[in-house]
Amino acid sequence: MAAEIIPLDLSRIFEHFPVLETERLVLRELIGSDTEDLFAYYGDPSIKDYVSYSAFKSIDIARDEIGRIAEGFKAHKFVEFGVARKSDNRIVGVCTLHHISPDHHRMELGYGLARAYWGFGYMTEAVREVIRYAFEEMGIHRIEAECETGNIRSCRVAERCGMTLEVTRQENEINKGRFVSNHVYAIIRK
Amino acid sequence: MLETERLTLRQITVADAEDVFAYGSDPEVTKYMIFPTHRTLADSIQWLQGVPGEFARKERMSFAITLKPDGKFIGSCGFHDISPKHHRLMMGYVLNRNYWGNGYMTEAVHELICFAFEEMSMHRVAATCDFDNVRSAAVMERCGMKLEGILRDFELRHGRFVTAKTYAILNGN
Numbered sequence: 346m347a348a349e350i351i352p353l354d355l356s357r358i359f360e361h362f363p364v365l366e367t368e369r370l371v372l373r374e375l376i377g378s379d380t381e382d383l384f385a386y387y388g389d390p391s392i393k394d395y396v397s398y399s400a401f402k403s404i405d406i407a408r409d410e411i412g413r414i415a416e417g418f419k420a421h422k423f424v425e426f427g428v429a430r431k432s433d434n435r436i437v438g439v440c441t442l443h444h445i446s447p448d449h450h451r452m453e454l455g456y457g458l459a460r461a462y463w464g465f466g467y468m469t470e471a472v473r474e475v476i477r478y479a480f481e482e483m484g485i486h487r488i489e490a491e492c493e494t495g496n497i498r499s500c501r502v503a504e505r506c507g508m509t510l511e512v513t514r515q516e517n518e519i520n521k522g523r524f525v526s527n528h529v530y531a532i533i534r535k
Numbered sequence: 536m537l538e539t540e541r542l543t544l545r546q547i548t549v550a551d552a553e554d555v556f557a558y559g560s561d562p563e564v565t566k567y568m569i570f571p572t573h574r575t576l577a578d579s580i581q582w583l584q585g586v587p588g589e590f591a592r593k594e595r596m597s598f599a600i601t602l603k604p605d606g607k608f609i610g611s612c613g614f615h616d617i618s619p620k621h622h623r624l625m626m627g628y629v630l631n632r633n634y635w636g637n638g639y640m641t642e643a644v645h646e647l648i649c650f651a652f653e654e655m656s657m658h659r660v661a662a663t664c665d666f667d668n669v670r671s672a673a674v675m676e677r678c679g680m681k682l683e684g685i686l687r688d689f690e691l692r693h694g695r696f697v698t699a700k701t702y703a704i705l706n707g708n
Contacts, residue, residue: 349695449689449690449691450691486688486696487696514659514683514701515681515705516705517623518621518623519620519621529686533688
């Protein structure tokens with residue numbers, strides 16, 4: 346009889362902020378000098394085309410966000426990576442491991458790139474590595490990613506990383522005063 | 536307090552502990568439920584003691600399901616993951632096995648959906664059930680909920696990963 350599976354112990358993961366590497370990118374902790382780059386991503390008003398939360402109105406909010414992200418890691422709540430380009434150490438986007446459920450060996454993945462860096466394959470490269478990290482180093486069994494049904498690029502990233510569309514949640518969120526539907530993608534550890 | 540033809544849905548309290556334990560300790564009931572099987576009455580009491588706090592923090596609303604006219608406790612149900620911003624919430628429900636097969640769960644769930652739409656300004660009510668829990672799926676389908684997808688290995692329950700079906704209904708549909 347197979348041994349009973351017990352909740353995950355993620356304390357080791359949260360001891361030091363992880364650093365992940367791909368061919369062209371480093372996924373690392375966000376620091377003060379990343380503020381402008383982070384604001385380029387979170388402060389872009391067109392972000393509302395894809396997500397229901399509002400764009401940052403000022404760079405101060407981006408600075409506060411870096412602190413909030415650090416607090417979230419310290420509290421073992423979520424891991425938000427800055428996705429940095431090796432060539433110039435600019436932050437091109439973010440990748441977040443959140444809604445982590447050690448009881449169910451499950452987590453959700455969030456990801457986004459500043460518009461200036463679209464079309465290079467950066468997001469797929471980063472997400473593939475984060476999925477590997479979650480399965481191999483964290484012991485996660487199931488990873489979910491959710492996006493608006495109209496966010497084709499985000500759906501493509503999920504698909505290229507081996508995720509399968511499992512659910513479409515109809516009229517699940519309000520964005521810009523209208524109900525929007527969400528696709529839920531998932532990948533299971535082999 | 537909500538009422539249907541045969542049921543009353545009322546606030547659940549610590550006084551209901553023995554009735555909660557009756558279904559909570561029944562492995563035939565809990566095999567499809569997310570909570571671990573209650574081992575002693577203390578487990579039921581502990582859950583019930585947490586209910587008012589969950590309500591106060593707007594995390595969860597739990598009702599006792601009772602039979603008219605004498606108020607016999609037959610199960611519980613309620614809402615969680617309540618998002619006023621997005622006008623959506625999740626629903627959960629469970630019935631003591633002795634009362635299965637009478638249409639009580641469908642009657643209670645139908646009332647919960649109406650309450651969510653009419654009194655809580657909700658646009659969307661969703662719920663999940665174990666892939667193999669055909670009775671629960673049937674309850675949701677009878678209430679007009681639509682299967683939206685399958686969540687593979689969604690929960691770790693009783694030592695194994697189990698797959699869930701996810702259903703939803705929209706206000707006006």
